[in-house]
Amino acid sequence: MIAVENLSVSFGSDAKRRQVVKNVNFSIARGETLGIVGESGCGKSTVLRSLAGLDRHWTGDIRLDGKPVDRERSLEHLKLAQMVFQDPYGSIHPRHRIERVLAEPVRAMKIGDGWDRVAAALEQVGLPASFAERFPHELSGGQRQRVAIARALMLEPQILLLDEPTSALDVSVQAEVLNLLSDLREERGLTYLLVSHDLSVIAHMCDRVLVMKEGEFVDELSSEDLASGTTHHPYSTTLFEASYI
Amino acid sequence: MPAPETILSVRDLAVRFGRSGVRAVDGVSFDLGAERLGIVGESGSGKSTLGRAIMRLLPPAANVEASQLDFDGAPLLTRPEREMRSLRGNRMALIMQDPRYSLNPVLTVGKQVSEAALLHQRISKKDATAKAAEMLARVRISDVERVMGLYPHQISGGMGQRVMIAMMLLARPRLVVADEPTSALDVSVRGDVLKLLDELVRENNSGLMLISHDIRMVAAFCQRILVMYKGRVVETLTRLEDAQHPYTRGLVAAMPDPRRPVRRLQTLDRSAIDSLEARS
Numbered sequence: 001m002i003a004v005e006n007l008s009v010s011f012g013s014d015a016k017r018r019q020v021v022k023n024v025n026f027s028i029a030r031g032e033t034l035g036i037v038g039e040s041g042c043g044k045s046t047v048l049r050s051l052a053g054l055d056r057h058w059t060g061d062i063r064l065d066g067k068p069v070d071r072e073r074s075l076e077h078l079k080l081a082q083m084v085f086q087d088p089y090g091s092i093h094p095r096h097r098i099e100r101v102l103a104e105p106v107r108a109m110k111i112g113d114g115w116d117r118v119a120a121a122l123e124q125v126g127l128p129a130s131f132a133e134r135f136p137h138e139l140s141g142g143q144r145q146r147v148a149i150a151r152a153l154m155l156e157p158q159i160l161l162l163d164e165p166t167s168a169l170d171v172s173v174q175a176e177v178l179n180l181l182s183d184l185r186e187e188r189g190l191t192y193l194l195v196s197h198d199l200s201v202i203a204h205m206c207d208r209v210l211v212m213k214e215g216e217f218v219d220e221l222s223s224e225d226l227a228s229g230t231t232h233h234p235y236s237t238t239l240f241e242a243s244y245i
Numbered sequence: 246m247p248a249p250e251t252i253l254s255v256r257d258l259a260v261r262f263g264r265s266g267v268r269a270v271d272g273v274s275f276d277l278g279a280e281r282l283g284i285v286g287e288s289g290s291g292k293s294t295l296g297r298a299i300m301r302l303l304p305p306a307a308n309v310e311a312s313q314l315d316f317d318g319a320p321l322l323t324r325p326e327r328e329m330r331s332l333r334g335n336r337m338a339l340i341m342q343d344p345r346y347s348l349n350p351v352l353t354v355g356k357q358v359s360e361a362a363l364l365h366q367r368i369s370k371k372d373a374t375a376k377a378a379e380m381l382a383r384v385r386i387s388d389v390e391r392v393m394g395l396y397p398h399q400i401s402g403g404m405g406q407r408v409m410i411a412m413m414l415l416a417r418p419r420l421v422v423a424d425e426p427t428s429a430l431d432v433s434v435r436g437d438v439l440k441l442l443d444e445l446v447r448e449n450n451s452g453l454m455l456i457s458h459d460i461r462m463v464a465a466f467c468q469r470i471l472v473m474y475k476g477r478v479v480e481t482l483t484r485l486e487d488a489q490h491p492y493t494r495g496l497v498a499a500m501p502d503p504r505r506p507v508r509r510l511q512t513l514d515r516s517a518i519d520s521l522e523a524r525s
Contacts, residue, residue, distance in 0.1 A: 039431040040402070141288070170287040170458055175499035175510035182509060197431060204501030204510065226503045242432040 001159060001191040002028040002051065002081075006060040009046050021046050021058070022215040030158075033185065033192040035206035037199055037239065043215040044195045048161050051193065052083045065158055075109055082152035086164035088144035092136045098122070098147055099132035105154045114154065121150040125180060142173035146180065153184070162194045166201060178205060199243040203227075211236045252419050252452040253277040253299065256313035260291070260298050260476075263306050269294045271476040277420070277452040281443065283467030284456045285496075291476035292456045296422045299454075300339050301329050317419060335365045338413035340442075342425040344405025348397040354381075355393025358412050365416040380411040384441055403434035410442060417449045424456045439466055460485065460496050472496075474518065492518045 009021040021043045028034045036044045049055040051062060053073040062069050064080040082105075085091040092101055099118045106114030119129035125146040136144055145165060152160055165181070166174040178201065184190060196202050202209050203226040211219035211233065219233035231237045253276070260270040270291045275282070284292045298309050301321060314321045316337065324332070333339070341347040349357055358377035363370065381389045384407040397405055406426060413421065423442060427435040443466070446453045457463050463470055464485040472480040472493045480490040488494050491514070498511040 039433060171460070171496060172287055172499045172513040175501075175512045178501070179509050179512065199432070200501045200503055203503030204506065223506070227506055229504065238433055242436055 001030045001032070001065060002026075002193065003063040004047075004051070004060070007047065007050065007058055007062065008060055009043070009050055009055065009058045011057060020215050021050070023060075024215075024217055026210060026217070028191055028193060030191055031185075031189050032208070033194060033206045035202035035209040036193070036195045036212050037197065037202045037209055038212035039197060042212045044212050045163055047212075048083070048163050048193065048195050052081055052161050053078055054083070079109060079155045080157055081159035081161055082155060082157040083161040083163065084145075084148050084152050084165050087168050088141055088148050089136075089168070091148055092144055092151075094136055096135075097132065098134050098136070098139075101136070101147060102132070102151050102154060105151060109155060117154065121154055122147075124153070124184070125150040140173075141169050142176060145169060145173075145177050149177075149180065149184070153188075157190075159191045159193070162192060164196050164198075165194070167196065167198065174201070181205065199226075199239055211239065251276050251278055251315075252317060253454075254313060254315040255299070256311060258295070258298060258309070258311040258314060260294050260303065261308040261310075268476050269307075270298060273471075273473075273476075273478050275471060275478070275481070277454065279450045279452055280469065281446070281453045281455060281467040283463035283470040284454060284473060285458065285460045285463050285470060286473035287458060287496075290473040292458075292473050293424055294476075295473070296339070296424050296454060296456050299420075300333060300337060300422060301326075302333075302339070334361065334413070334418075335416045336418055337420040337422070338416070338418040340406075340409055340413050340421065340423040340426045343429040344402060344409050345397065345429070347409060348405060350397055352396075353393065354395055354397065354400065354408050358393075358408065358415065361412045361415050376415065377411075380415050381408070383445070384408070384411045385437075386411075402430050403438065406430060406434075406438050407441065410438070410445065414445045414449070417451070419449075419451045420454070421446055421451055422454045422456070425458070426455070427462070428457070428459070435462070460493075461500060474522070477522070479522070491521060 004024065004026050007021060007024050008019060010017055010019045012018055036047065038044045046055060050058040056071040069077045099115065102118045102121050103114030106112055106117060118132050122129050122131055127143060127146055166177050169177060185192060194202060194205055207223055209221045209226065210217045213235050219231060219236040221231065229240060231240055256274045258270055258273045259268055261268050273295060284295065286292045297303050303309060309322065311322060355377055358381060359373040362368065362373040362376040378389050378393065381392065386392050386404060386407060392400065426442065427438050430438060455463060455467055470482045471478045472490065474492045480488065480493050482488060485497060488497060495513040499513065501510060
C-alpha cells in the first residue's frame with residue numbers, strides 16, 4: 001500500500017544544512033499497521049509529513065497504492081492518505097463549528113459541499129450527530145480526537161497517517177481512541193502508519209515496528225518480538241527498558 | 246510505612262472555585278514524612294489543584310478550606326502572603342511540567358539559577374554564581390561553564406528539567422511538589438530525571454509529592470500512592486497489585502501492555518464508578 005525508497009529529508013542550506021531523514025526504505029502491505037518509534041527529533045514525524053504531502057523537502061520515491069506521488073500533490077493523490085495529528089486542541093479550528101471542520105476536506109477537494117456527510121461521519125466515530133452544532137471548546141480532548149479521526153476519514157482514504165494520536169490524552173481516554181482506531185481498521189480495511197514515542201501504544205496497535213534513531217531505522221521488531229521483549233539493537237533495548245520504569 | 250517525622254499534615258482539604266460550589270478537591274487528608282508520595286488520577290481529578298493548594302498558589306477565585314493544613318508543625322492557611330513568599334522556593338518547592346514554559350526565556354541558565362541562590366540565601370553575587378555552578382554539576386550537567394551561558398531555548402527538554410530541579414532544590418527545601426515533572430520528556434530521559442530527583446530529596450531528607458497521570462511510573466517510583474477521582478482520594482496504595490477500587494483497576498487495565506497483547510483495551514465504566522462513589 002505504501003512503498004518508500006531512499007527517502008531523505010534535509011532542511012537548511014549550506015553549512016547549516018542538516019539531513020534529518022537519511023535514506024530510509026520501508027513498505028506497508030494493505031491492511032497492515034506499521035509503527036515507527038523514536039525520541040523527539042529523530043525524524044519520525046518528518047517521514048509522516050513527507051508521506052502526507054505536508055513537507056516538500058524530500059528526495060527519493062514514495063508510492064501510495066502503487067502510484068508514485070510528487071512533492072506537489074494533485075487532488076487525486078492527496079485523497080489517498082490523510083493525517084491525524086497529536087494535539088486535538090491545536091489541529092481543529094477553534095472558531096469553526098464541528099460541521100464546518102468536517103465538511104472542509106470535501107469542499108477543499110471540490111467534490112461537493114460536504115454538509116450531508118457530517119452526521120454519518122460523527123456517528124461512525126461514536127459521537128452523537130448533534131455535536132455538529134458545537135464548537136471545539138465544547139468538547140473534551142478525547143471527543144476532539146474523535147472529530148479529528150472523523151475528519152481524516154471524510155475523503156474515504158485507504159491510508160491513515162497517525163502522528164502520536166493519543167499522547168495528549170489520559171490513559172482511560174487513550175484506550176477508547178485506540179479501540180476506535182482498531183474497529184475502523186477492521187471495518188474498512190485501512191492501512192495505518194502510526195508514529196509514537198510510546199512503545200506500549202505502538203506494540204498494542206502494530207503488526208511491525210521500526211525503531212528510528214537520528215534519521216535512520218536501527219531495528220525492526222515483529223509483534224512476537226514485542227511480546228517476548230526481544231530486540232536486535234542496543235538502542236531498542238534502552239527504549240524497551242525505559243518504558244517500564 | 247509511616248514516616249518518623251511529619252512534614253506536611255493535611256486534613257479535610259477542600260477547594261472550591263468561584264460561586265459554583267463545585268469542589269475541585271473534596272475532603273482530602275494525608276500525612277507526608279520524608280518519603281515519596283505519588284498522587285495519580287486523570288486530567289481534572291484535582292491532583293494539580295491539590296499540589297497548588299498546598300503551595301498556596303491558587304488564584305483568588307479559589308476557596309481553600311481545611312480543618313488542618315500544617316507544614317513543619319505550623320499552619321499554612323493563615324499565613325500572610327509575604328511569609329508564604331519566603332517559604333516558597335526556600336522551604337517548599339514546586340517543579341512544573343514543562344521547562345520550556347517555566348524557565349524565564351530571556352535570562353541565561355546561569356543567571357536564573359544564581360538568582361534563586363541569591364534570593365533565598367544571604368550570599369554575595371559571586372558566591373551565588375559558584376553555588377549555581379555547583380548545583381548544576383550536581384544534577385549532572387556536563388560542561389557547566391558553557392551551559393550557564395545558554396538560554397532556555399538552546400538546551401534540550403531533559404536538560405531544562407534538570408536545570409529546574411537544580412534551581413528548586415538549591416535551598417534544600419523540606420517539601421518538594423513535582424507536578425508531572427517528566428511528562429514533557431522522552432522516555433529514555435525520564436528515568437534519569439526521576440532518579441536524580443529521588444537522590445536529592447533523600448539527601449536533604451525531605452518529602453516528595455509526585456503528581457502524575459502515569460500510574461505505572463508513579464507505582465514504580467513512590468512508596469505510597471493516593472488515587473484521586475473527581476477531587477476525592479478513592480484509594481491509598483503501597484502496591485499497584487493491591488488495588489481494590491474499580492477506578493484504579495480500570496486505569497491499570499486501560500494501559501496497553503506489550504507483554505500481554507489484547508485485541509481491545511478495557512475502558513473505564515464511569516457509571517459504575519460514579520454509583521459506587523455516590524454510595525460511599
